Amino acid sequence: MANTVVAFQSAYRVSEPDLIARVLAGDRIAARELYDAHSPRVYRLAFRLTGDADLAREFTQDTFVRAFGQLSRFRGDSALSTWLHRITVTVVANAMRKVKRFRERETDLEDVHPLGSDSTGVDPVLRERLHRAITQLPEIYRTTVIMHDIEGYTHTEIAEVLGVAEGTCKSRLSQARAQLRAALADLAPELES
Amino acid sequence: MMDDRFDELMRDAAHTYRKPAEPDFEAMWNVVAKESFGVASPTQSGLRRSLNLPRVIGMAATLLLGIGIGRATVTLKSASPTSASTVATSTVARSDSIPEPAPYSTETSQYLGQTAALLIALPSEVKAGRANEQFLSRAGELLTRTRLLLDSPAANDPNMRNLLEDLELVLAQVVHLENNQSRTELDLISRALEQRDVIPRLRTAAADISAN
Numbered sequence: 001m002a003n004t005v006v007a008f009q010s011a012y013r014v015s016e017p018d019l020i021a022r023v024l025a026g027d028r029i030a031a032r033e034l035y036d037a038h039s040p041r042v043y044r045l046a047f048r049l050t051g052d053a054d055l056a057r058e059f060t061q062d063t064f065v066r067a068f069g070q071l072s073r074f075r076g077d078s079a080l081s082t083w084l085h086r087i088t089v090t091v092v093a094n095a096m097r098k099v100k101r102f103r104e105r106e107t108d109l110e111d112v113h114p115l116g117s118d119s120t121g122v123d124p125v126l127r128e129r130l131h132r133a134i135t136q137l138p139e140i141y142r143t144t145v146i147m148h149d150i151e152g153y154t155h156t157e158i159a160e161v162l163g164v165a166e167g168t169c170k171s172r173l174s175q176a177r178a179q180l181r182a183a184l185a186d187l188a189p190e191l192e193s
Numbered sequence: 194m195m196d197d198r199f200d201e202l203m204r205d206a207a208h209t210y211r212k213p214a215e216p217d218f219e220a221m222w223n224v225v226a227k228e229s230f231g232v233a234s235p236t237q238s239g240l241r242r243s244l245n246l247p248r249v250i251g252m253a254a255t256l257l258l259g260i261g262i263g264r265a266t267v268t269l270k271s272a273s274p275t276s277a278s279t280v281a282t283s284t285v286a287r288s289d290s291i292p293e294p295a296p297y298s299t300e301t302s303q304y305l306g307q308t309a310a311l312l313i314a315l316p317s318e319v320k321a322g323r324a325n326e327q328f329l330s331r332a333g334e335l336l337t338r339t340r341l342l343l344d345s346p347a348a349n350d351p352n353m354r355n356l357l358e359d360l361e362l363v364l365a366q367v368v369h370l371e372n373n374q375s376r377t378e379l380d381l382i383s384r385a386l387e388q389r390d391v392i393p394r395l396r397t398a399a400a401d402i403s404a405n
Contacts, residue, residue: 014337014340014341014344018337019341022337022341026230027338027341028226028230028300029300029338029341029342029345030341031225031226031229031230032222032226032345033341033344033345035218035222035225036218039218039221039222040218043213043216043218043221044213047211047213048210048211048213051211053213053214053216056213056216057216057217057221060216060221061221061224061225061228064225064229065224065225065228065229068225068229068230069229122201122202122205122209126202127202127205127206127209130202130203130206130210131206131209131210131211134206134210146210149203149206149207150206150207150210150211151207152207177199177203180199181199184199
């Protein structure tokens with residue numbers, strides 16, 4: 001995420017703190033600049049967490065509406081991207097709890113969506129089983145696995161986004177991987193081949 | 194062995210697990226902008242805050258005059274049979290250029306109008322000794338908006354980009370005036386405006402966006 005900030009600052013003529021000040025003054029162009037810089041990653045995270053394009057779109061919008069509404073509370077202690085991703089994770093988690101049918105819908109979508117290409121030579125059955133296992137992980141483990149192993153966040157970044165200690169984050173990832181291995185235990189011969 | 198295979202599976206999942214397709218970010222922005230900023234224009238309220246009423250009326254009148262002249266120029270060009278091919282070429286060039294996303298049109302139009310008003314009023318404001326801190330602060334704000342627009346898709350159009358770059362230069366000179374409003378500096382700014390044909394281009398661009 002630090003790289004994102006650096007890239008952002010070098011690519012634009014107006015720095016991120018200046019943009020934030022402009023947004024607070026009601027400048028929509030500045031708000032659009034921030035949205036353009038951060039929305040792709042926010043959307044990707046929301047999609048990875050939900051597996052549903054409509055929900056991801058809705059949650060991304062919600063994230064930015066909340067962020068612009070609460071921007072005066074952003075103190076700059078962490079990167080803006082970290083703050084935005086924290087809102088994203090909160091928005092997604094709250095909505096998932098409220099939508100009771102979410103899990104069934106999620107499972108259906110996993111059945112419907114085509115899986116990625118087979119160019120890596122990974123057995124499609126193993127791949128699908130792993131995907132299902134990730135989806136079925138308890139929320140705190142799934143979020144950690146998705147952020148770390150799927151989206152490439154560091155433990156420090158995840159800890160900041162989730163508001164937990166870095167050690168907790170590492171422990172959750174270890175637990176999550178153990179659960180995934182356990183879920184694939186019956187496929188041990190395939191994994192060993 | 195199994196750990197290696199598991200790690201390989203996890204690496205594969207990074208590319209295959211819920212891989213998102215590109216969403217319509219523009220449509221999403223429209224929802225965000227509507228919910229976050231509504232329909233009211235914050236730049237207009239900013240203008241009201243920073244300038245007194247007679248000056249705002251004066252600037253608005255100047256702006257309307259400028260847009261009127263710009264439109265009249267376009268109309269005259271269109272009406273002239275000798276310049277028909279020029280107009281046709283100009284129209285084709287405009288339609289060939291990268292279309293400016295709609296959300297920026299309103300902002301750009303407001304920005305161009307406000308910048309035109311400020312630059313047209315500049316000589317008389319300086320002569321009357323009214324180019325005070327408030328006026329220059331307004332120029333600074335417009336300079337920031339210029340830079341934001343240069344970073345935005347509004348600058349995808351080469352003509353608009355050139356105009357914005359010239360405006361960035363001129364506004365930077367205006368901001369540099371500060372409390373040292375010497376005749377020489379004003380002359381330099383006036384010369385820059387004249388050499389770069391800034392005001393007529395500004396009027397035409399404002400008229401074009403307004404007409405569209």
